[in-house]
Amino acid sequence: MDKLIVQGGSKIQGKVKVSGAKNGSLALMPATILASGTYKLFNTPNLKDVWTFSRLLGSLGIFCELNDNELFIDSRGINSYEAPYELVKQMRASFYVLGPLVARYGKAKVSLPGGCAWGPRPVDLHLKGLEKLGATITVEKGYILAEAEKLKGAKFHFDISSVGATGNVLMAATLAKGNTLLTNAALEPEITALARMLVKMGAKIDGIGTSQLEIEGVDELKAVDETTIPDRIEAATYLIAAAVTEGEIELENVNPYHLATVIDKLEESGCEIDVNNDKIHLKMQGNPKPVDIITQVYPGIPTDIQAQWTTYMLKAEGVSKITEIIYPDRFKHVPELIRLGADIDVSDNFAIIKGGKKLSGASVMSSDLRASACLVIAGLIADGETEVHRIYHLDRGYEAMEKKLIALGANIRRAKTEII
Ligand code: UD1
16 A cells, blocks of 8 residues: 655645546546447546546446546447446445446446445435436345336436436436436536536537536437546645645646636635636745635535645634535544644534644545545645555545646655555
């Protein structure tokens, strides 16, 4: 197992190209189940979750090959409708194959994903939505079995706005007989991008980019090429890393529109930010002002930057509050930050951060992907060396993070760890 050793004290400065969005790719890849043929998905990030999803598609008989951020997929050989536990347990997004499989083949068997580091993450909305489209759902030895001779269009309201459930039900509805109306659908850019790819494939979808999606089912779809949108979470992570180290950064290949609320909050904290087409330039001098955030569905502040923002506010002279609405238990990074000297109190779904305390390097343990990123950023501002263990989480979702940070001036190295 690998760890990252971060030497504190360097400024993050320079230019960095933002990779394709992890969550964007994971939404586009299952769409290839819906139509037999060959696909090229450009700007696909080379990271572990994409490899895991490729293996999952491989287990269904779909060939995937990633070369230089171009993912080639050949779905003509699909020969299975079963997504095994070994792969689904590694990555919740595997559940995305349920809707496309049942829509196209009338049958899908997908392992239940289980919980995750920050508490239970139910899939009830995915299942209710597919049931509404006429699928019969049964649970058998930890697997969901979904069956339907032919899905039928229906009205379905998502009680909670869910990225994954919207993607799953939307993909299924494209091949259902008749019309489907989805309300309170997720607005996240990764879902909008999926809907656009589905339209390119021949799907009929109205209301893209809104929370109300109207889908007129078609008999078949065709394979297409598509480009993955830039990773807004990776982009925000580098902006925060530059801001907290009082650096200056230019992000390239980014969609600033997807980051509007994050940019507002960074400006409120004292950063100077310029936006120009697909570039964001940030400069920070001095300590940030304390700025509260509340995580919300898009276009609100994403839960996926909550941990990184927590680290940022450690540098602020004053008290700030973080309210986590999406995943109330998502504070596993806090005890690790406290090990570095942070003063943070968590109760219910909020954290109170008393900033301005000196951090000193120590060994810390990553609990999940974004927690790993926040610990690496904390290492940049701590005195001495911080060892971030279990960085396999980081490898899941950030393309070449340490290489990018080193190119931006960070002093980081990867080493083997004896801690499991
Ligand atoms: C996706 C992202 C993840 C991000 C999250 C929230 C991917 C691969 N992952 O995860 O990085 O943190 O969106 O932006 O895109 N819920 C239910 N029932 C369901 C499904 C969800 O109650 O059936 C709840 C969840 O517990 C959570 C909320 O809905 O409170 C939002 O979760 P959801 O949008 O579904 O997250 P994911 O799609 O799993």
